[in-house]
Amino acid sequence: MDEILAAARSVDWRALGDRALCDACLGRLFGRLGHGLTNEERGRAVREIAVDSEGPCWVCGGLTGRYDDLAALAARKLEPWEFETFRIGSKIDFEMAAREESLWAELALTSPEALKAEVNREVGKRVSDLVHKEAALDHPDVVAVLDTGFDHVDLQVNPLYLRGRYRKLSRGIPQTRWPCRRCRGKGCDRCGGTGKMYPTSVEEVVASEVMRESGGTAHAMHGMGREDVDARMLGRGRPFIVEIKEPRKRRIDLEAAVGRINASGIVEVDQLVPATGAGVVTLKEDRAAKTYRVLLRMAPPVDEAKLKATLPVLVGEPIAQRTPGRVVHRRADTTRARRLLSAEVVGIDGDRAEIRVTAEAGTYIKEWVHGDGGRTRPSLAERLGAACEVLELDVLDVHDGG
Numbered sequence: 001m002d003e004i005l006a007a008a009r010s011v012d013w014r015a016l017g018d019r020a021l022c023d024a025c026l027g028r029l030f031g032r033l034g035h036g037l038t039n040e041e042r043g044r045a046v047r048e049i050a051v052d053s054e055g056p057c058w059v060c061g062g063l064t065g066r067y068d069d070l071a072a073l074a075a076r077k078l079e080p081w082e083f084e085t086f087r088i089g090s091k092i093d094f095e096m097a098a099r100e101e102s103l104w105a106e107l108a109l110t111s112p113e114a115l116k117a118e119v120n121r122e123v124g125k126r127v128s129d130l131v132h133k134e135a136a137l138d139h140p141d142v143v144a145v146l147d148t149g150f151d152h153v154d155l156q157v158n159p160l161y162l163r164g165r166y167r168k169l170s171r172g173i174p175q176t177r178w179p180c181r182r183c184r185g186k187g188c189d190r191c192g193g194t195g196k197m198y199p200t201s202v203e204e205v206v207a208s209e210v211m212r213e214s215g216g217t218a219h220a221m222h223g224m225g226r227e228d229v230d231a232r233m234l235g236r237g238r239p240f241i242v243e244i245k246e247p248r249k250r251r252i253d254l255e256a257a258v259g260r261i262n263a264s265g266i267v268e269v270d271q272l273v274p275a276t277g278a279g280v281v282t283l284k285e286d287r288a289a290k291t292y293r294v295l296l297r298m299a300p301p302v303d304e305a306k307l308k309a310t311l312p313v314l315v316g317e318p319i320a321q322r323t324p325g326r327v328v329h330r331r332a333d334t335t336r337a338r339r340l341l342s343a344e345v346v347g348i349d350g351d352r353a354e355i356r357v358t359a360e361a362g363t364y365i366k367e368w369v370h371g372d373g374g375r376t377r378p379s380l381a382e383r384l385g386a387a388c389e390v391l392e393l394d395v396l397d398v399h400d401g402g
Ligand SMILES: [Zn+2]
Pocket: 021, 022, 023, 024, 025, 026, 057, 058, 059, 060, 061, 062, 063, 064
């Protein structure tokens, strides 16, 4: 407190003129001095030093006396939502902020605090007492933004993020909901009114079971890469984060949700555990090698000895892959360099062979097998001197280190 009193004595208070200040606005002029005090307490201590007039506060017009009301307003708005952490934000009238800043300059102050910071903190403390939840600056579940000019509260309900690894046991299912190309989701003859290219997706199976309990307005699925629609995802599964927008509930029975997902028979998850939006960014930096099972047909048939001799030669050799013909209409036509990390023959039966291949993240495996009309070089087909057709493709592992 001595520090604050000394600072107050060094101010030339004549510059204040006949403008009145409430305790909080007076104390806030020294808001960054002294610990464990409210600005109101600072203001009461400073008042006998400062020359001050009677009347409504020139800076806030009485706003600092309304924190209890604002907190009650925010608490009411938060009531329907389940959350553990929250943050209070505020919109302060522009002229109010300008008045306080002009005062800082006129009184040559060095350690003032802004009204906005005080509103957020003081209302936050009161809301915390009312709702028995913690205020948190980082990753709060909900943010209540007070518009102090209109006594209005806007809620921003942050998504619920859950991570796990999924296995896709059936072919013909995309990872994410795929809107109908023709109607773009409205529903038409082509999609039978569903608005979708495929009846379901990994995203829909997982998210619908979570939303059944949590509620929410929408969902999104973030995968560490994605497999083709016609490829299964087996083994330990692929890491993902499912995002539920504006969930009503956050404390849900995750084990039960996992059980229901796994009962779908088409998608399985190992677990669902809390994640963050930052986790999505990490997931998207996919650098994980993948292991595939490929069942292919060779024309003319190639004998086992030749196949077994060819595969090891291809391992480690740089593969130049132009954007595949099947996706070049929606992606830039570039060339990427990738490598195989391992390749082995699992079995061969006439013109069919099953191989197991591990490749760097981002390798187009089907194209590496058939060559994509020369867009991928070298390819297995090129080296075997036979046309190769991929009959089945499965992802057996995502080597993410997890
Ligand atoms: Zn005031």
